[in-house]
Amino acid sequence: MTRFLIRRIILGLVTLWVIITLVFILYYARPGVDPARELAGRAVTPALLANINKAYGFNLPVYVQYWNYLKRLVPIPGQFNLGISNNNHLPVTTIIAQAVPIDISLAVGSAVIWMVLGISVGVLAARRPRSLWDRGATVFVLTGVSMPTFILGLLLLYVLYYLLTIHGIAIFPKPGSYTPITTNPLEWAHDLILPWITLALITAATYSRLTRSSLLEVLGEDYIRTARAKGLSERRVVYRHALRSSLTPIVTQFGIDLATVLGGAIITESIFGLPGLGLAVVQAIEVQNLPVVIGIVLVASFFVVAANIVVDALYAVLDPRVRVS
């Protein structure tokens, strides 16, 4: 188990290293790129370029720059430094710290909805395969899988916000509204309800599909027949015996989906104007604000990589077969 975990952690670190190295090459060491020239803006003077080069070290050999870049990304207190935004000269860590609560809010609310919805639809479908319920579930899954996030978001905004509001029923908040949970929890939920639904509906489809196939497989096992033979109620057989062991693949999926949203739900945030990591990174990319882009890419990658490790560890705990192989 320990060996397994260590291997996963090493792989995670390698993934992070590959990502930050690729980002370094793309932004600082690609042939033909001159980061000092890009920072200098329109009125470039040799003196300005020299100053920038001195301040940022762009005139150093590439491997020295790379080493300095890696060194300040190592999470040791006093050493760790994501740099300063080129736009407003705030530290990138501050920008990220301001955005993360929004992503946590987004992730928590939508995760509850997508888990409940996805698993219930999956269970309904698996209990009566090829019934009308099952067909309905298939339609739900295929629509969810085929639906681009931005289309669902725009549709919800159009119908629930725009159409209702112009007819005098202003139930849903306008895009761009966000209230911290510490200010007013009700207002917080109200402002986030449409983004939650958007993310949840898209994601729930995968969970329904996973639950259905996994539960169907488990329901065919011998121990389920034994449970039925013992005279347990169908409800007990399905929920206590079968569902529990069929949730393993869902745990995996859940960890990764949650981490992805935490690292910035780019589309949802853009459509609903939520100032989370996703919106921040899109805005930073538009103006080539490299320190912010790199910082957020790093944080988002960290979430995903960490989730992969946690999920693999959980998987090994839940399913002993993984540990042995």
Add this chain to the structure above:
Amino acid sequence: MSLSTVDAAATAVPPEEPAVKGIEGRTPLQLVVQRLRTDRVAIISVVVIVLIIALAIGAPLIAAITGHGPTDTNVDNGTDANGQPLPPGSAGYLLGTDNLGRDILVRIAYGARVSLIVGVVATAIATIVGVVVGLFAGYYGGWLDSILARIMDVVLSFPYVLFAIVLVSVFGSSLPLTILVIAFFSFAAIGRIVRGQALSQREKEYVEAAHSLGAGNMRIMFVDILPNLVAPVIVLATLLIPTAIIFEATLSFLGLGIALPTPSWGNMLSDAEGVGFQAWWFYIFPMIFLLLTTLAFNLLGDAVRDALDPRTERIFAARRKKKPA
């Protein structure tokens, strides 16, 4: 006279055809096609896909008939007297015009080209790369497998939307780059499945037989093993097409895919978002076409999976039996 026996044989009346028709041999392809033909959903999906392909191919024809190019701003009659866009059903503009007076129908037809090209080409590249990488990893095993499998793990745990945006922002948006980015983040999904299958196939007796007949590694991989993997690869590839189409639309929606003024369904929706909800037809038509396309490919993929899976034969048989009753 010496030929009499031959003549006799030739003129001899052939034995009567048996009353019961003999069992015909059917190739796996025939079986699959036959199953698909009994599947109403599959037929409808194919019809929709063919119609969209026709729309894409016929785009210049539509432009010629209406007299509006995809980027023409139709200054004279594309907007009403107040300079407002025309709603659907206006004279000469079946689906209306956008805020610049461009014909939405013509733009949608050209957008279909982008979606289909990206979907098919990106999937083709991802499938070829995935199959080759997966086969090499699974067949050779050892250090090659370790390296290739780890590379695929790393790619699969990338926050890919974010990274795609970074790549596009560095190299500038273009059709080939969009295709390459999508292919890069998709090949590992196929590669992993092919690797797993190749791992189990290489232990089979037929591979040993091929070895003992003197077949080389390449021949065994691509002539002996590959045909056994065709079924899962076809299913995955069919399901990858809608994913690639959604990916392109999402990138274009964020302004990082197909560059304006070339129409794609994603950037038409991005344009629409800049205008507001009053002109609902800016939104509805690209949405409908995008959803129809992704839904049709997903439904077809599901149907192909069922058709390729021998276990579903029983379901189809049961369905056929029911019909006459």
